[in-house]
Amino acid sequence: VGLYYEEALAALNAAPLKDHFEKAWIAHVQLKAALFYAEACYRYGLELHEKEEIAEEIARLRSGVSTLTEAKKSSKGAPAQLLDAISKLEVYLNRNLERAMKENDRVYLMRVPSPNSLPPLPAFSMVKSMQMNDVLDASKEKMFASLVPDSSAKALSRYTEMVDDVIRTQAEKLQQGSELTRVRLKEMDLPDSILALEGNFSLPEDLKNEVEKVQASGGPAGLEAELQQLRDLRRVNQELLVQTEELLQKEAAEDAQFRSQFGTRWTRPQSSTLTKTLQERLNKFAANLKQAGESDVRIERSVREHASLMSILNHRPIEAALPSLSRPIMSLDANEDAIVGALKQSLRQLETLGAQRAGLEDMLKEMKRKVKFTVCAMYFLHAFLIIYHLNHCARHSVSLLFYLNGT
Numbered sequence: 001v002g003l004y005y006e007e008a009l010a011a012l013n014a015a016p017l018k019d020h021f022e023k024a025w026i027a028h029v030q031l032k033a034a035l036f037y038a039e040a041c042y043r044y045g046l047e048l049h050e051k052e053e054i055a056e057e058i059a060r061l062r063s064g065v066s067t068l069t070e071a072k073k074s075s076k077g078a079p080a081q082l083l084d085a086i087s088k089l090e091v092y093l094n095r096n097l098e099r100a101m102k103e104n105d106r107v108y109l110m111r112v113p114s115p116n117s118l119p120p121l122p123a124f125s126m127v128k129s130m131q132m133n134d135v136l137d138a139s140k141e142k143m144f145a146s147l148v149p150d151s152s153a154k155a156l157s158r159y160t161e162m163v164d165d166v167i168r169t170q171a172e173k174l175q176q177g178s179e180l181t182r183v184r185l186k187e188m189d190l191p192d193s194i195l196a197l198e199g200n201f202s203l204p205e206d207l208k209n210e211v212e213k214v215q216a217s218g219g220p221a222g223l224e225a226e227l228q229q230l231r232d233l234r235r236v237n238q239e240l241l242v243q244t245e246e247l248l249q250k251e252a253a254e255d256a257q258f259r260s261q262f263g264t265r266w267t268r269p270q271s272s273t274l275t276k277t278l279q280e281r282l283n284k285f286a287a288n289l290k291q292a293g294e295s296d297v298r299i300e301r302s303v304r305e306h307a308s309l310m311s312i313l314n315h316r317p318i319e320a321a322l323p324s325l326s327r328p329i330m331s332l333d334a335n336e337d338a339i340v341g342a343l344k345q346s347l348r349q350l351e352t353l354g355a356q357r358a359g360l361e362d363m364l365k366e367m368k369r370k371v372k373f374t375v376c377a378m379y380f381l382h383a384f385l386i387i388y389h390l391n392h393c394a395r396h397s398v399s400l401l402f403y404l405n406g407t
Helices: 002-012 023-050 054-072 080-108 150-187 192-198 205-216 219-265 276-305 307-314 336-406
Strands: none
Touching (some): 150 336
8 A cells, every 4th residue: 555655646746747736635645655654664673573683673663763754744734633643653663663772782783774775665465456347247146246345245144144044943843833733633533533523524635536536447346457457468578578588599509500510611600699688688678577577466465455445446426435423322421512612613723823824934934035135235235335436436537637638
């Protein structure tokens, strides 16, 4: 930064700018350049002191003090804050200079070089120029990501993580509560037992559709016909497998016979080489056929074992075959109706809570969406302020150029 101020000061003291800026501006830039140079001498002196390079430390500190002393001669009209910073830095420089000179006189006894003989202070740029076309490319996913300070980006990231964690925890609690309720209702056969008692019990829609498909295919009788067709196909496949094996064996026997009969004149490749791929595919087909046969046997056995239960599929509609509950002939405490009524009321309240749970889930999702929108808006606002500042500086630069060209 100090080098940039020195370059700006040199430009202000040379044509064509020296006649177009007030002396107060030039004095301000001179003070800033001196302040940053002296600060660099002070910081570099601390490093030299740690390395016990006392002679160069004294020279650097003297250079910083003389620079501030010279700059203060033209400090008329400078801001009080800038003068205060210069005074404080001068105190620090003189204190460290006095300490270093005492240590050199008593311990090191090193020759102090002239400030003019010292190499320039090591420097590096704290900022770098960037192509604005790359920074403001709207096609990128995060257009203003590089314009947001790292601390702000980390803070926003931590905030979004905390919000996501809270929302995820609450959603998991809702899910666990719903799952626990589902298990408890299943254990008590609710609400199916009440529906069966009222005669309003019906199959779930998915199960009913599957039953109708089976009935449309002929029911248990149609299933038996499918199994018979499966047995016929398995027998045909087994016959084709045997025929193919016999053909390959016959071809191998003929090849061996001709090879023995004609000797070296029989130049055709051996049968095992030519039919290797066919034999591998045949073995794989035989293994698949064996596995499918074992699976078919298990299916047929299961069908025979459950034939009596599957006979219910012959009823149309299927609900006519379902068992139903009936009220007891003799009431034990004449309180059954009240109990059923209380259960119905509890189930209705449970349905209301289920609807509210869905609303809570939607609310949590909306909160998460708003948090992401707020983060994006903060990124955009920060980028907007930067662009506004750049445009403001650009307008002043253009006005200055017009002024210089006009004069």
